[in-house]
Amino acid sequence: MEPSDRFAITLGEAIYSLRAIRRIKPDPIPDDDLLDVLDAARQAPNGGNSQPWHFLAIKDEQLRRQFGELYREAWWAKRADQGIHGPDDIDPTNRTTLSAMKFADEIGSVPAIVLVCATEQGAGAMGSVIPAVQNMLLAARALGVGGTITTLHPSVDDRVKELLDIPEGIQIVYAIPLGYPKGNFGPVTRKPLSEICSIDNWDNKIS
Numbered sequence: 001m002e003p004s005d006r007f008a009i010t011l012g013e014a015i016y017s018l019r020a021i022r023r024i025k026p027d028p029i030p031d032d033d034l035l036d037v038l039d040a041a042r043q044a045p046n047g048g049n050s051q052p053w054h055f056l057a058i059k060d061e062q063l064r065r066q067f068g069e070l071y072r073e074a075w076w077a078k079r080a081d082q083g084i085h086g087p088d089d090i091d092p093t094n095r096t097t098l099s100a101m102k103f104a105d106e107i108g109s110v111p112a113i114v115l116v117c118a119t120e121q122g123a124g125a126m127g128s129v130i131p132a133v134q135n136m137l138l139a140a141r142a143l144g145v146g147g148t149i150t151t152l153h154p155s156v157d158d159r160v161k162e163l164l165d166i167p168e169g170i171q172i173v174y175a176i177p178l179g180y181p182k183g184n185f186g187p188v189t190r191k192p193l194s195e196i197c198s199i200d201n202w203d204n205k206i207s
């Protein structure tokens with residue numbers, strides 16, 4: 001069976017139910033499914049078809065645990081950059097940040113974490129990995145696998161690279177944890193088209 005035939009839900013269902021999944025079961029993802037998700041990523045559009053990407057899936061339990069510790073450090077380093085130094089500094093109504101904070105403690109037990117790396121410097125390479133990540137998340141969704149886009153912090157980059165033998169000159173752009181959700185997929189909350197779209201002229205908003 002071709003990988004494309006294995007993504008059996010409709011594109012509409014995948015798009016409209018794709019949301020950030022941070023509560024993830026530890027159950028492993030079958031290798032064939034993980035490879036199909038990575039294969040979907042490499043189909044993505046990219047600058048000049050130079051395919052300036054590398055996808056490193058962390059499956060090994062000990063590596064995931066070690067990566068998880070670095071991820072947690074990175075998460076708090078990003079918060080420190082924003083003047084947030086502990087849970088008490090986080091707005092208790094900000095559910096996304098609270099969920100991401102909890103996830104920073106748990107990411108090491110997610111069955112697979114895909115590091116999406118840019119193999120070239122510059123905006124073209126950075127821009128190219130973004131469609132690949134969306135393909136990856138949609139393909140995962142079609143297989144019942146959830147995840148979210150996450151980033152690291154420069155303070156941990158060298159140690160993550162050392163842990164996984166990532167060569168000099170490679171940039172880790174995103175870390176995508178993948179696994180089976182404890183909750184449900186979608187729907188998402190987004191601004192209405194009338195706020196964010198216009199036709200022919202900026203002021204001609206869609207009503």
Ligand SMILES: Cc1cc2nc3c(=O)[nH]c(=O)nc-3n(C[C@H](O)[C@H](O)[C@H](O)COP(=O)(O)O)c2cc1C
Pocket residue numbers: 018019020021022096099100103148149150151188189
């Ligand atoms: C560029 C980018 C960086 C993100 N970084 C993180 C992150 O570091 N940690 C995290 O838990 N979620 C991260 N997210 C996920 C967003 O929080 C999520 O997509 C957003 O809140 C919408 O969530 P929803 O699709 O469930 O509505 C990131 C998303 C994007 C696009």
